[in-house]
Every structure is written in structure tokens, then in C-alpha cells.
Amino acid sequence: MKKTLFDKVWDSHVVKTIENGPQVLYIDKHLIHEVTSPQAFKELEVRGIPVFRPDHIVATADHNTPTIDQHLPVKDELSRKQLEQLSQNCKKHNITLYELGHKYNGIVHVMAPELGITQPGMTIVCGDSHTSTHGAFGTIAFGIGTSQVAQVFASQCLLLRKPKSLRVNVNGQLKKGVLPKDVILYIISQLGTNSGTGYFCEYAGDVFENMSMEGRMTVCNMSIEMGARGGMIAPDETTFEYIKGRPFAPKDAEFETKKAYWKSLRSDQDAQFDKEYHFSAEDIEPMLTYGTNPGMGIKISENIPVENNASFKKALDYMNFNAGDSLIDKPINYVFIGSCTNSRIEDFRVAANYIKGKQKAENVTAWLVPGSKQVEAQIIEEGLKDIFDDAGFELRQPGCSACLAMNDDKIPQNEYCVSTSNRNFEGRQGQGSRTILASPLMAAATAVEGKIIDITKHLN
Amino acid sequence: MEKFTTLISHAVPLDIENIDTDQIIPARFLKATDRTGFGDNVFRDWRFTKEGDLNTSFPLNNPEYSGHILVAGDNFGCGSSREHAAWALADYGFKVVVSSFFADIFKGNALNNGILPIQVSEGFLRTLLDQIHQNPKLRLKVDLEPQTIGIEGSDEIAEFDIDPYKKTCLINGYDDIEYLLSLKDEIEAFEVQKNYL
Numbered sequence: 001m002k003k004t005l006f007d008k009v010w011d012s013h014v015v016k017t018i019e020n021g022p023q024v025l026y027i028d029k030h031l032i033h034e035v036t037s038p039q040a041f042k043e044l045e046v047r048g049i050p051v052f053r054p055d056h057i058v059a060t061a062d063h064n065t066p067t068i069d070q071h072l073p074v075k076d077e078l079s080r081k082q083l084e085q086l087s088q089n090c091k092k093h094n095i096t097l098y099e100l101g102h103k104y105n106g107i108v109h110v111m112a113p114e115l116g117i118t119q120p121g122m123t124i125v126c127g128d129s130h131t132s133t134h135g136a137f138g139t140i141a142f143g144i145g146t147s148q149v150a151q152v153f154a155s156q157c158l159l160l161r162k163p164k165s166l167r168v169n170v171n172g173q174l175k176k177g178v179l180p181k182d183v184i185l186y187i188i189s190q191l192g193t194n195s196g197t198g199y200f201c202e203y204a205g206d207v208f209e210n211m212s213m214e215g216r217m218t219v220c221n222m223s224i225e226m227g228a229r230g231g232m233i234a235p236d237e238t239t240f241e242y243i244k245g246r247p248f249a250p251k252d253a254e255f256e257t258k259k260a261y262w263k264s265l266r267s268d269q270d271a272q273f274d275k276e277y278h279f280s281a282e283d284i285e286p287m288l289t290y291g292t293n294p295g296m297g298i299k300i301s302e303n304i305p306v307e308n309n310a311s312f313k314k315a316l317d318y319m320n321f322n323a324g325d326s327l328i329d330k331p332i333n334y335v336f337i338g339s340c341t342n343s344r345i346e347d348f349r350v351a352a353n354y355i356k357g358k359q360k361a362e363n364v365t366a367w368l369v370p371g372s373k374q375v376e377a378q379i380i381e382e383g384l385k386d387i388f389d390d391a392g393f394e395l396r397q398p399g400c401s402a403c404l405a406m407n408d409d410k411i412p413q414n415e416y417c418v419s420t421s422n423r424n425f426e427g428r429q430g431q432g433s434r435t436i437l438a439s440p441l442m443a444a445a446t447a448v449e450g451k452i453i454d455i456t457k458h459l460n
Numbered sequence: 461m462e463k464f465t466t467l468i469s470h471a472v473p474l475d476i477e478n479i480d481t482d483q484i485i486p487a488r489f490l491k492a493t494d495r496t497g498f499g500d501n502v503f504r505d506w507r508f509t510k511e512g513d514l515n516t517s518f519p520l521n522n523p524e525y526s527g528h529i530l531v532a533g534d535n536f537g538c539g540s541s542r543e544h545a546a547w548a549l550a551d552y553g554f555k556v557v558v559s560s561f562f563a564d565i566f567k568g569n570a571l572n573n574g575i576l577p578i579q580v581s582e583g584f585l586r587t588l589l590d591q592i593h594q595n596p597k598l599r600l601k602v603d604l605e606p607q608t609i610g611i612e613g614s615d616e617i618a619e620f621d622i623d624p625y626k627k628t629c630l631i632n633g634y635d636d637i638e639y640l641l642s643l644k645d646e647i648e649a650f651e652v653q654k655n656y657l
């Protein structure tokens with residue numbers, strides 16, 4: 001039987017198959033954070049169950065943390081309690097925690113890959129839907145609910161039905177100004193937000209082969225936005241090079257042994273997928289969303305489509321946009337560069353490269369929020385912070401921040417925000433806020449111009 | 461977990477597509493460390509106006525509608541994996557959600573909390589929504605054993621699919637943890653075989 005990459009990793013983690021039922025899947029790494037774990041810890045306590053494999057768990061504080069003055073006690077009482085609870089739970093159960101201020105602290109999906117915790121062929125779960133990010137390493141990684149967090153605590157396993165397989169191929173040469181974020185926004189705009197439901201996606205083709213690990217993570221991150229539980233890319237030399245030397249990566253001989261295995265992790269030629277799509281790179285342009293789900297996206301050269309459907313109209317009403325309009329020249333007062341989609345060093349390099357020698361527009365409040373302490377340190381080390389400072393930008397401390405606006409980083413009512421995050425749902429960035437998803441390049445350009453521009457006309 | 465076998469109830473129509481879990485329970489209410497009390501804030505930003513007043517045009521606030529069944533538009537529960545969405549719906553009193561399509565993670569979370577997600581055809585969903593709009597006092601009948609949902613006293617009945625394992629769990633009130641714990645020896649043997657420890 002020809003196997004897909006997904007089959008290979010999945011099948012090697014099946015402990016047992018229940019007749020007429022789900023399979024028992026072994027989980028290699030369980031990542032946790034403060035928001036979706038407390039109720040799971042409580043459940044264990046109530047039932048008197050210990051954590052089965054604490055050394056397979058890594059915790060971080062990210063969703064509900066402030067992005068300024070992290071050295072001070074957290075002001076919001078509920079947030080502080082939630083963070084304290086995480087610390088207590090981890091201590092009690094012997095779980096490694098990178099709490100606020102720790103040099104390894106960061107957004108869970110930025111922190112684990114950069115520490116070398118994420119490795120090809122693993123199964124990784126987290127109580128967060130963007131766990132799909134780790135699929136960039138040829139990993140089966142997906143988000144779970146809190147009841148499942150408790151199940152993994154208790155048994156290091158989950159009961160699951162094997163999803164169907166989907167492959168998205170993109171081949172060709174990307175145009176100037178088109179970033180990995182545009183590629184995934186384009187795919188979702190073409191396929192819709194539920195095309196992947198019930199499937200696990202593999203991304204294949206030379207566009208992904210030529211992408212950096214940061215870019216691959218951006219793509220896999222948003223798999224959930226087309227409904228897929230996860231997305232993965234076959235590991236290759238780019239992957240191995242990225243992992244090598246990271247704090248928790250295998251070393252020396254062990255690395256070589258692992259690498260030999262990792263190389264086998266690719267879909268067999270002629271492996272069958274339940275669904276397959278093909279796109280050409282040349283068709284992709286810088287993308288923007290205009291509505292209230294990530295599938296409502298257009299190319300920068302396109303106008304908002306005209307559709308006669310109540311949900312579509314509701315979305316445009318919320319955004320205060322008109323069908324048929326272009327987004328170019330729309331004044332924008334808020335820009336957010338951050339989130340587990342686009343807060344890695346490469347994203348800040350792209351932004352800095354554009355911003356260098358320019359000034360932030362007066363009307364714009366721009367938040368640059370690194371994905372981790374390590375990214376923050378690198379931004380300073382590479383001199384990018386100086387560029388941001390000179391241009392009038394504010395570099396904040398790491399965390400999820402305005403991606404979900406659980407902390408104080410909220411976009412005010414009715415304001416537009418060009419954001420590098422992954423969700424433009426109603427109120428996602430603060431009650432009544434209006435999100436336009438875009439790449440870090442588009443976000444940087446918006447911040448400088450104070451309005452949306454056609455970036456392709458500004459690149460030489 | 462509570463057992464589920466049959467339910468006869470009025471239903472609340474929510475004729476909106478792509479309802480994401482951020483709408484079901486906005487992020488600012490996720491700071492709690494317990495599972496209880498989320499029902500107060502279910503659909504918070506749709507139930508209340510920006511000024512904090514009750515939005516009377518929202519179906520959940522319409523006194524005509526009541527019951528333990530939510531009938532919602534296509535692709536219900538997409539977005540964030542927050543189980544708080546399922547807790548909020550359960551806490552508010554919903555035991556069944558009907559839609560023509562559910563997002564994966566929400567579906568799993570619902571089942572793990574004793575909420576039955578019932579996927580029906582788009583046509584049948586339309587029928588249900590239209591009929592409830594016309595007559596808010598009609599009742600729906602859900603029968604898990606034969607896997608049917610219908611309008612009480614009419615021949616509008618549809619069958620639905622459910623994973624046989626999950627069906628057994630719901631009918632008996634079992635949850636996955638107990639089962640997984642019973643497999644401990646097999647899991648340990650797997651770890652040894654895979655050289656995990």
C-alpha cells in the first residue's frame with residue numbers, strides 16, 4: 001500500500017484500533033498554556049488521576065499576558081490568577097514551564113519549534129487550534145479541546161478517527177511582494193473555510209519546497225482556517241538545518257540517526273489522496289481579507305465581490321465595506337504585526353526592510369509584538385529595533401497580544417486593523433474591531449502610508 | 461457525563477452561517493479557571509448591544525423562542541478550539557445543536573460535554589428553520605438510538621450519523637478518560653516497543 005506522509009506518521013503512533021470505533025493515538029509532545037489547561041488539571045484532581053508522562057509536556061504563558069512591563073506583577077486580577085494557577089499546576093505535576101520573563105517564554109507555536117522541541121515524525125497536540133503550525137516540520141500536530149487535554153494528561157493518548165487526506169499543490173515562481181502569508185490566504189480564499197473539515201492537509205510543490213521554515217510555519221498555521229485539523233509539509237534539508245543545534249534538538253550521532261528516519265517521511269509516489277488541489281504561484285498576489293472569516297479574501301488588485309447572501313451581507317455590514325469596492329487607499333489607524341502566524345524573526349526582517357528610512361504615518365498606532373523572548377532578543381541583536389524606533393514604531397514584549405485581545409492590546413470599536421494574525425472574526429481583536437488580515441509586508445506598508453496601498457507598485 | 465437518549469423540546473433558530481467559537485464565547489471571558497458560569501456570556505456580543513443593552517432582535521432574546529435545541533446555519537463552531545464554547549452552550553441549557561455542517565474540534569468538544577451535534581442536510585435545516593420561524597411553539601424530537609430528528613407530530617423526520625463509539629458513550633454517560641485509563645498496560649507496552657522512555 002502506498003502511504004502518504006500523514007499515514008506514515010499516524011500509523012506509527014496507533015496504540016490500538018477499536019473495532020467499529022476510533023483509534024488510540026499516542027502523543028509525543030503535549031504543549032499547554034494558561035487558558036485551556038486549568039479545567040483539565042482540575043478534572044484530574046477531582047478524579048484523583050496523576051499526570052501520566054509529565055516529561056512529555058511543555059508549558060508556556062502566552063494568551064493572557066501583558067506585552068509591556070512584564071517584569072511587574074500582572075495588573076488584571078483574573079489574568080494574574082490564571083497565570084499563577086498555571087505555575088502552581090506545573091510545579092505540582094513536575095511540568096517544565098517557561099513562564100513570563102523566562103528566556104524561552106513565547107507563544108506556544110513559536111517557542112516549541114525554535115527550541116527544537118518540534119521534530120519531524122512526531123505527534124503534537126495543544127489546547128489551541130493553531131497547533132497545526134508544527135506541521136511545517138512533517139509533524140502531525142493539531143488543536144484539541146480541554147477534555148482532550150485532560151485525556152492526554154491522564155494517558156498520553158487520544159481517541160480519534162483517522163481523518164481523510166487532502167493535498168494542496170502550489171508550483172511555480174511567486175511574484176515579488178508575495179509572501180507565505182499571501183499563499184495561504186489565497187488558498188483559503190479559493191477553497192473556503194470548511195473545505196478541509198474532516199481532512200488533514202499536506203502542502204506540496206516547489207513553492208513550499210523553496211520556502212523557509214518560518215514561511216512553512218505561516219502556511220501550516222492557517223490550515224485550521226480552511227477547516228483542516230492540521231497541515232503538514234515533508235521534512236527536507238531546510239527542515240534539518242533549522243532543527244540542528246537548537247537547545248532540545250538531538251545532537252551528533254543521535255541527530256544523524258534521526259535524520260535518516262526523517263528522510264523517509266514523505267508521501268510515496270502515487271500515494272492516493274481523498275482530495276487534491278493544484279494552484280499556480282503566478283496567480284497569487286498580495287492578499288487582504290474584507291470580511292469576517294479568513295476565507296473572505298481578495299488579491300490586492302481585486303474588488304470586494306458581490307454576493308447575494310445574508311451571511312455575506314452581515315459580514316460586509318460589520319466591516320462597513322461595500323460590495324464591489326477596492327480596499328486600496330482605505331485609511332487605517334491600527335496595524336498589528338505579531339501572532340503565531342507572523343511573529344518570527346523573518347517576519348520582522350521583512351517589516352524592517354520595508355520600514356528602514358521611512359516614518360510611521362501619524363494616524364497609525366502600530367504594535368510590533370515578537371512571538372517569543374528569543375525573537376525579541378534577535379530583533380535587538382540584528383539592529384531591527386533601531387530601525388523600528390527611528391521610524392516611530394513600538395516594539396512590545398512577546399505574547400499573543402492583539403491576535404485575540406485577551407489582554408489590554410485591544411483594537412477600539414469600529415476601527416480597522418491591518419493585522420498579520422490569522423482570524424478576522426467579529427470582535428476578535430476587541431469588541432467591535434474590524435480586522436483585515438495581511439502579510440507583514442502589507443502591514444508594514446499600511447503603517448507607513450496610513451492607508452492600504454498596492455504594494456506591488458512600490459517594489460522595485 | 462450525563463446520559464442522552466431522547467429529547468423533546470422547543471428550539472431556538474439562529475439562521476447565521478459560519479458561527480465561530482469567538483462569537484459563542486468571546487476571548488475576554490476565557491480568564492476563568494472553572495468550567496461553570498459561561499452560559500451568562502454565550503453569544504455575548506450578539507445578545508447585547510455595544511452599549512450593553514439587550515439586543516431584542518437576537519433570537520436568544522426573543523421570548524417567543526425557548527428550549528434545549530439550537531438550530532444554526534452552516535459550518536457551526538469553526539475557529540478556536542476553546543471548549544469554553546461547548547461549556548457556554550451547555551451552561552445556557554442547550555443539549556442539542558443542529559446544523560448542516562460542524563467544525564471538527566467543536567463537534568468533538570460538544571460530544572465530550574454531553575451536547576449532541578446533529579448534522580442534517582441543507583434542505584432539512586431550511587425546513588426546520590422556516591417551520592420554527594413560523595411557529596416558535598413547535599417541538600423537535602431527537603431520538604439517539606434510531607438516530608432520528610423530526611418535528612413532533614409531523615412526518616418531517618431525518619436520520620443523522622454519529623460515530624458508534626460516541627453514541628455508546630452518550631447513551632451510557634461514559635467519557636473517554638475512563639476508557640483510556642483502562643488501556644494503561646497497552647500504552648506502556650507501546651512506549652517500550654517504541655523506545656519512548
Ligand code: SF4
Nearest residue numbers: 130339340400403404
Ligand atoms: S497568537 Fe493568536 S492564534 Fe496564535 S496561539 Fe496566540 S491567540 Fe492563538
